[in-house]
Amino acid sequence: MKEAGWIVALVLAVLGAAALLLRHRLAEAMGYVRADQAGGEEPQRGNGARSDRQWLGERFELDELEVSDVMVHRTNMRSLNADNPPEAIVREILQSPNTRIPLWRGSLDNIVGVLHAKDVLRALDEAGNDFTRVDLMKFAEKPWFVPDTTTLQEQLNAFLRRKAHFAIVVDEYGEVEGLVTLGDIIEEIVGEIADESDIDLAGVKKEADGSVVVDGTVPIRDLNRALDWDLPDEEATTIAGLVIHETQSIPDEKQAFTFHGKRFVVMKRDKNRIARLRIRPVDEAQAVVAVPLSPASR
Known part of the structure; x- marks a missing residue:
């Protein structure tokens, strides 16, 4: 079950890439070709896959963008003070649309852990809904810090390699700049992914x-x-x-x-x-x- 989330995200990315390829092929079939192919000969079958890969690379430009370009800035980042009473922290998590929330102590630049909503609910259930028996730091995940200059391609590879979804972005001085998720990078590839929390109302x-x-x-x-x-x-x-x-x-x-x-x-x-x-x-x-x-x- 822990791997299900990142597997779904990876499948979405692959489907998005396939959709882009299909759109490109349909455009070629209908006469809408890329500028560098206009007036040229039809590419040989053996070079088709390589050409499509090159086009996808140009489309995504993951090596040209950094995590700072897609991250949630610290001013919009939802986080919690680890020294707050457990009851207050649990209430904030239940009201949040996010599944993971960073915990800080002293200041936002001192992230001490990351809480997952399902872990909080499980711990609360095991404690019989007694907040005083819940030690949130006991099951908080260790924060993963990444430089703000990391390219999206590097971060995507790191997410998949570590089977992770969430990282804290820091500058050269170690100060928190924001956070980046696997979903942020996938949306950069395939476009915005609507979910049940989106609001379809102008203004x-x-x-x-x-x-x-x-x-x-x-x-x-x-x-x-x-x-x-x-x-x-x-x-x-x-x-x-x-x-x-x-x-x-x-x-x-x-x-x-x-x-x-x-x-x-x-x-x-x-x-x-x-x-x-x-x-x-x-x-x-x-x-x-x-x-x-x-x-x-x-």
């Missing part, structure tokens, strides 16, 4: 940290439908209108409020209009209608 984008960035003009009803939320739409039609109604004001940029079980942070204001918001679910016990958060808690 709405789900971030790596689990928050959702929303244009102020997005209708509340559409947002509720896309995310299975239940924000009220009786007094306002758009998400910006809801924030204005609840706060009875037009908030400034970086102001934050908590109501209806969500934290709303104003990211951009255009004159008297809220242009963009960041929304994140919070614990119902902490949700207080239209109460601004202090700067320290934002």
